[in-house]
Amino acid sequence: MSATVPGFGQLLLAAAACVQVASASEPRLRVSSEVCKPADVVLINQDGQKVRLKQILESGDPVVLNFIYGHCTTICPTLSAGYATLQGRLGASSGKVHLISITIDPDRDTPKALKDYMRRFRARPGWDCLTGSRRDIDAAMHGMNTFIPDLSSMVPITMIRPAGSEQWVRIFGLMSSSEFIEQCRRTGIL
Template identity: 30%
Template sequence: MSPRQAAAYLRRMIRTVRIASVLLVLLLGGVWAVAWFGRAPGESVADAFLRRIAALTGSDMPAPSTGGIQLAQGVALGGPFTLVDQTGRAVTERDFSGRPMLVYFGFTYCPDVCPTELGTIAAALDAMGPLGERVTPVFITIDPERDTPAAMADYVSRFHPRMVGLTGSAEQIAQAARAYRVYYAKVRPRDSTDYLMDHSSFIYFVGPDGRVRSLFRPETTPEAIAAAITSQLRAL
């Protein structure tokens, strides 16, 4: 190829790249506009944009998670577990099959964060009205040493009449925590003979298929959680 031909070829490539860049910008701008005007109630523009891109590419993106954390594609949370409910009955994930859940990991001796987040779950379900009756609130202890079925029964009854409390052996709790990637550790405050549990504090929305659809950070408002779950339940 002569220098003149090479220069002509380079000019054509630059022109092609420029045209492709302009078309890509126009396409993304169009998708953003569609996302803006076609987003679901309570859904952010960013979540709607990702959903539209997923539809164009054929990818399987998680449902919108307004007020929560969007799970990255390929990230899976949740899974099989064998635990004991507050009545002393052995249960597995199959007992909840087909039922959406709001799941929180904590412990009954928690001084502040756990009761706050469980109260948020209860308030979110109440804010959803009749639709909230489709969602089962679940509290899983990370302190099975003290949280017996009787202790769990007393504790969950303070927050919501349908809340399920789950405990089990240390090994069973560890398995469930690993499935949800929950961090927890026993800590003993200075000058205290008792211990507390340090733990992550996310609320998990689990779809009827047992897959975690979205996470909610600590201190997310009940209204934001209710809006997110309502949007996702209507899409199921």
Template identity: 40%
Template sequence: MKINRTWMIGAFVLAGTGLTSLGATVATAEGMADSAAVKAQPHDTMTDMKQAPAKEAAAAMHMHHHDMTAGTMRSTVEYTLPAVTLVRDDGKAVSLVDELNDGRPVILTFIYTTCTTICPMVSQTFEELQGKLGADRDKVHLVSISIDPEQDTPARLRAYAARFDAGPEWQHYTGTVEASIAAQRAFNVYRGDKMNHTAVAFFRAAPGKPWLRIDGLATPAELLSAYHEVIASN
């Protein structure tokens, strides 16, 4: 019974991490072991046998998480801004073209307020970037555009912005579904479903200049470096 119980524990833990085949291997090895020899094992050895599958599963989960979050990809792209009207978090209807072409360097991303995974991490990174910008903070326009405008009213965007201590240079935008999709398509981030949203940030030194695109969960230090790189190339 001890062997069977160990196999069940190993299979249950490993199945939850996609390692069922490894659980089966462990079970086969234990099933072939002589039961008398197993009973003769010291307590510590038996404990190690039971903990091994869990440790392997935890290691696999850590590696999977690391692979999902590690690494960014950079590209320089020319984008044509769509002539759409968005609604700023202060409730004012504005032209996207005018907002992005006001002369300031732009750092832009896409979010939605009910997101519980990528968006909070991206917004927290922007929050930390604000502090790292130092004296340049008042010269930059940080932009977050909602990909869920039906839910993200200006009031909800203001509450979301407050969670991340957004200063006056960091503004959030919503609007109609059509306007949001047009903005997403213009920056090649439209995926048809907000649940397929991925982390991405865009940098531009001035109107008419190309955009630096960073796909992936960049750190605040990476974003700051990208900002300085774009400004230096202007």
């Protein structure tokens, strides 16, 4: 009797099974609470208006923040669909929650490009997409204890701060719109 040596396909299947078992024990979403020090930078919204980031993020109103880029085809549309769903759930009071998306690709994401991006998601008042200089975008990310150095390093991070709180809830992981809505409920946004 000769011993069978597994073929490449069998090895791949075995490796995939090991990865599934290992990843099944790790949570898909990592949620933590922290205090952030928003950068005092001036960014530009989708309408070409200058916006002082720190003023919005420390306003005392509820804020939800994420990082996107306009030509992203994977993570960003899912994050933005969550924002659109949240605005739909909030209805007429959607402007009472500041939704902020900051581009990590300021070279391509002009205010016009961001306005076009938001149009795809039927964004309403209360949701701003922000761009600016590379230096100011980097400062904004560092102020939120986040740094995405380039497009190939894109990760799904959503930050939520309930009204009147200094604590931010960081959610690391890609959420469906219903999971995002549930996280907003848990943090008191809804």
